[in-house]
Amino acid sequence: MEQVLASPLSGGYTSQGSTVDQISIDMASLERLYRYVDSIYIDEVDKEKMFNDLATALVASLDDPYSFYVPPSEAKQYQEETVGVYGGIGTYLNKPVPENKDPGDPSTYMITIVSPFPGSPAQRAGLRAGDLISHIEGEAVDELTSYEASMLLRGEPNTTVTITVYRNGTSFDITLVREMITTPTVDSGVLEGDIGYIILYEFTPQTGKQLLEHVKKLMEEDIVGLIIDERNNGGGAVDGTMQAANIFLEEGKTLVTIQGKKGTKRDQRYISSGDPEVPLDLPIVILTNKGSASSAEIFAAAMKDNNRATLIGTKTFGKGVVQDVFQFGDGFAQVTTAHYYTPNGENIHKKGIEPDILVEDVELSEEEIPLFEALMTENVLSSYVQKYPEPTDEHIRAFAEQYKERGINEEILLLLIRNEYLSKMPYEDRPIADPIFDRQLRRAIEFIRNGS
Structure with a gap:
């Protein structure tokens, strides 16, 4: 009994x-x-609320910033994020769960911008990887999850949202106009007549197929080298990364090793298969920065460790864990299920990948932040573009010359006004890259030309 x-x-x-x-x-x-x-x-x-709160609390108790439960009320927005079309400011975000808050470390309770999308309202306003957001519309984000914060930044196109940015110990407000954001995937072009350039915005299950189409098109141009830009690529689908690496690596090369919880039999070693689509002697450079994360790091490490590419830029973000997403009831759950290791056996979680050639990002100094805030508040960029609508090098350099007296680095002014001009162009008319004002890209071209 x-x-x-x-x-x-x-x-x-x-x-x-x-x-x-x-x-x-x-x-x-x-x-x-x-x-x-x-x-x-x-x-x-309210039993529905009780169920969703219990599921939310269960996953949150893992104390893992990459694991969370999405209730049915937010499932549609979550699916929109997966598809990649929504109204917002255009950023990849990360935020630890509120229970992990450390009052002495702002990164534990503020939102970290992992990367802004190229051409997005966030990027044009000068936001960059590593910036922290402390408030949205004047409300502190301390108690928000990463998903809740992301939803607050979204909204109908042409509406505004004001955020408080925390950078190098100083805070300033920026008001952004939301736009219809389409999460980018792959784009390409030819620089200086004979250097192929591919930009990987993120990895999706379709990335491999799309990338192969761009590679084949570039190979028809008789390129002498290839630059793959992974800067501000927040990652995505691991399968897309494997497909991408297979395009460049010969058969039998280790791409990545996935190690799950002991006893789950989730361990897996991914090996390249088939013949590469580009000659093995074609020089390849991968551009990275601290916005290159997750699957982008898997691809960079696979190419670097197999001596197939040279990394130029700055150290990557350092996200060495993998998540599974599954439907639970009418909602979704995302749970971290494994660590991944590079072909050389490195666990890069919270460490990142060091570039072969370090070329620092252009960054505001602490003294320049209030000067930058004033520049944005006064709407100087938009006014200048309205007065001088032609995006010539002369106009871009003239702007930097005019406003450098305010005490802001001339190189930063060049980038800001260039981005403003780009934002006013139809997307199909925008140049694929900027070899003139992009120092890391210039160094990559130099490496392709000289081999060092």
């Missing part, structure tokens, strides 16, 4: 003649608590 403790609030139960695992014990206890509360609570219990 089974003996069960009678109290509806007891922490567990014992069963004679059987062994019950801890999850079963905990779930039985939680069910008794749920039924007891439902029977005595003064008002009717």
Whole structure:
């Protein structure tokens, strides 16, 4: 005869003649608590809300910034994010769960901009990888999850959102106009007549196919080298990364090793297959920065460790974990399920990948931040472009010359006004890259030309 403790609030139960695992014990206890509360609570219990809150709390208890539960009320927005079309400011974000807040470390309770999308409102306003957002519309983000914060930044196109940016110990407000954001994938072109250039915005299950089309098109141009731009690529689907690496690596090369929880049999070593689509002696450069994360790092490491590409730029973000996404009820759950290791056996989580050739990003100094804030508040960029609508080098350099007296680095002014001009162009008319004002790209071209 089974003996069960009678109290509806007891922490567990014992069963004679059987062994019950801890999850079963905990779930039985939680069910008794749920039924007891439902029977005595003064008002009717909203069972749908109760279910979603329980699921949210369960995943949040992992204390993992990349694991979360999406309730049915937010499932549509989540699917839009997966598809990649929505109204917003155009950024990849990361935020630790509120329970991990450390008052002495702003990155534990503010939103980290992993990367802004090229040409997005966020990028044109000068936001960059590593910036922190402390407030949205004047409200602190401390208690928000990453998903909740992302949803607050979204909205109908042509509406505004004001964010407070925390950078190098200084805060300033920026008001952005939301636009219809299409999450970019792959684009390409030819620089200086004979250097192929591919920009990988993110990795999706379709990236491999799309990338192959661009590679084949570039090979018809008799290019002497190839630059693959992964700067501000926040990652995405691991399968897309494997497909991309297969285009460049000969058969039998290790791409990445995935190691899951012991006993789950999720461990897997990915190996390149088939023949490469480009000659093995074609020089390849991959551009990286601290916005290059997750699957972008897997691709960069696969190419670097197999001596197929030279990395130029700055150290990558350092996200060496993999998530599974699955439907749960009418919502979704995303859970970290594995670590990944580079072909050389490195775990780059929270470390990043060092470039072969370091070329620093252009960054505002602490003294320049209030000067930059004033420039943005006064709407100087838009006014200048309205007065001088032609995006010539002369106009771009004239702007930098005119406003450098304010104390802002001339190179930053060149980038800001160039981005403003680009934002006013139809997307199909925008140049694929900017070898003149982009120092990291210039160094990559030099490497392709000289081999050093």
